[in-house]
Amino acid sequence: MAERKPVRWHIAVFLAPALTVYTAIMIIPLFATLDLSLYRAVDKVTHFVGFGNFATLFGDPNWSGQFWNALWNNTWFFIVNMAVQNPIGIGLAALLSSPRLRFAAAYRTAIFVPTILSFVIVGFVWKLILSPLWGIAPDLLKAVGLRHWFAPWLGDPHYALTTIALISVWQFIGIPMMLIYAALLSIPDEVIEAAEMDGITGMSQFWKIKLPLILPSIGIISILTFVGNFNAFDLIYVAQGALAGPNFSTDILGTFLYRTFFGFQLQLGDPNMGATIATVMFAIILAGVCLYLFGIQRRLRRYQF
Template identity: 75%
Template sequence: MTSTDDTGAMAPLKRPARWHILVFLTPALIIYTIVMILPLFQTLWLSLFNVTKEGTPVFVGLGNFKVLFGDARWAADFWNALKNNLIFFAVHMLVQNPIGVALAAMLSIPKLRFASFYRTAIFLPTLLSFVIVGFIWKLILSPLWGVAPWLMSLVGAKGLFLPWLGLPSTALVTVSLISVWQYVGIPMMLIYAALLNIPDEVIEAAECDGITGWAQFWKIKLPLILPAIGIISILTFVGNFNAFDLVYTVQGALAGPDGSTDILGTLLYRTFFGFQLQLGDRSMGATIATVMFLIILAGVSLYLFIIQRRIRRYQF
């Protein structure tokens, strides 16, 4: 934009300073810095120190990381937790997200009756506290007073019932499926919103070409919602590698049986705060938290700089 000065020459029009933006952002920046940024840097800094018996911190550099990966006991616990975390994430990616996409596709059918009821019923578990969810499913799956054996007996399958939460071979998958049941409504709603955002002109053009039904979903709609699926995938990755609450509620801090449900979150909790006769070690806890942060940072960077660039062309 330009204006005319006294000599008749064109001069650029000065825009007023938008100082009010800084005023509105300052409270949020202060709170975010206190709650997120400062604890993050303090954790990274604490991972480089060790505390002596006298309680004085001593700088050890990467010594704590050498202990975490080099000491037999620490390394066994860490790699077991990381393996379980990867399985926990894989169950969500292979079960939760595809079911969420399928539910969203069915709910987006124009002539579907009671669609709003289905959306509410499926999304409702995400509003429940993880304590309530964990307690409910422990009651359902209990071999002593649970309702699962009785329900399976109604269909003649009581012989197939097992104490899934009490067996090392099935406990992790069972906890993962409980988490899927609780949070499947989130990818469903995000994909549903992405499907509603597809322009009607695209759908009408596909119908004119004879592409209808599920063929329309696979050939037209699915490529267009790939950005939303990418966002859901990275949110699932971050959420699963930060997971702690549901495993702690269902299996306790020891994440039994025999550590079969132990993930990085529960390992961090026991290491930092201690448990039963085990004393807490803040330095090693911060070291595990730093490794978790680096894993999540690597996954998010991979998505932002590689995957997102490849699927951006599908966005309108």
């Protein structure tokens, strides 16, 4: 008679606390939000409207204009971070991983420190720096002969969103730098030595040997950037307020959701439409993550050392 395998009850015991907390603060609110988006309050009476709120969000001129503006701004915010933050982070990681670089630890620390700062501190400090009245940016540019380049970027609808995105790049560039730095350090010395014996050194070694080996890490950084940018709210709220000025030029889905759900100034809060916007945000992020997991990650070749 075959020996009966013991029941591994300890697995459930160890997973129960984390699963309980995750369910309480993530799963239940998620389904509550999805449920709330299917109802509408009329004269303080709640009615089931199905996908009526989504039709209003996409088709009603009073809502669709703000939604598409926020979605485009969010997309541009992500593009700037993706095109500026991640390439620079990869370049910094490549430089800092060089064994010939002195004080590399100090440089890594200095670059990573802004990442742990509060959004409130970062937004407020950069508002002071870029202020045309009392900021230090005009004087710094004047000191290097570029005073004519200065403009009230946070007050110009054409440049405000890009300026906020670049501030976000400054704050979070340490994350891709550290992740790529760790990936570069994980490459075995034997691989590098073999490349050097074949005459592959310098930048050629990075492009031909190291870059293909760290592509999975770059993919992880890209999807983290996507999720973080489409969940953004704090920095724009601190720097530009809930109205995301000037003239809603920095309005993204996060600030649009905040104003809709909680209300702001003369705008009354609408939890049902707010939940609708939150559901659309969730769908966009879920679609992006699934595209990466099933369309891109499977094509990335992973090397086992």
